[in-house]
Amino acid sequence: MVTGMVSGVLAAAVLAAGGAGGASGAPGGGGSDAYWLRVEARFAPPTAFVPSAAVTYDDRLVPPGASIEVEQEGSRSEMTVRLAVEGLEPGRAYGAHVHQEPCGADPEAAGGHYRHEEDPGRADAANEVWLDFTTDRAGDGRAVVHKAWGLRRGEANSVVLHDAPGGAGNRVACFTVPFASLT
DSSP: OHHHHOOSOOOOOOOOOOOSSOOTTOTTSSOOOOEEEEEEEEOBOTTOSSOOSEEESOTTTSOTTOEEEEEEEEOSSOEEEEEEEESSOTTOEEEEEEESSOOOSSGGGGOSBOBSSOOTTOOSTTTBOBOOEEOOTTSOEEEEEEESSOOOTTSOOEEEEESSSSSOOOEEEEEEOOOOOOO
16 A cells, blocks of 8 residues: 555656767767656645655546656757656546646646747747647557757756646646756
């Protein structure tokens, strides 16, 4: 019972490597820099005895014990973000976006969407990291997005699940993610 309740970040790795013969556009001419991050957790309510990096605000759409995994890989000039969830409400469309702040007991604690260009008028999938998905009959879902840019250090700190795909919707869960950046 206790083992099933222990949650939080289960695995994480960040790699930065420099070497010769690398990617174009890297500072200094010949080196390549890259990173990789993978974190996973099980959702728990904000009032859980053992806190989790993954918080559910709606037990019906994101039941306690459901899982989430976020993987990020990239370089100075591009990145790919992958999302995988298991155990959510089956056959439902969800919105998912990278947000500015870490999760908290209040769904609004995660702040607004991370924006590549900090223009308030550019709230769209091209300027943000949208990972919308639809769960299958088992309640599992996947999403992947590739961007020709990376995240600014310290300005992307969570993935928020919304009750509807697109740019808005009620916040039903949040996962604090230590996103990597080379900028």
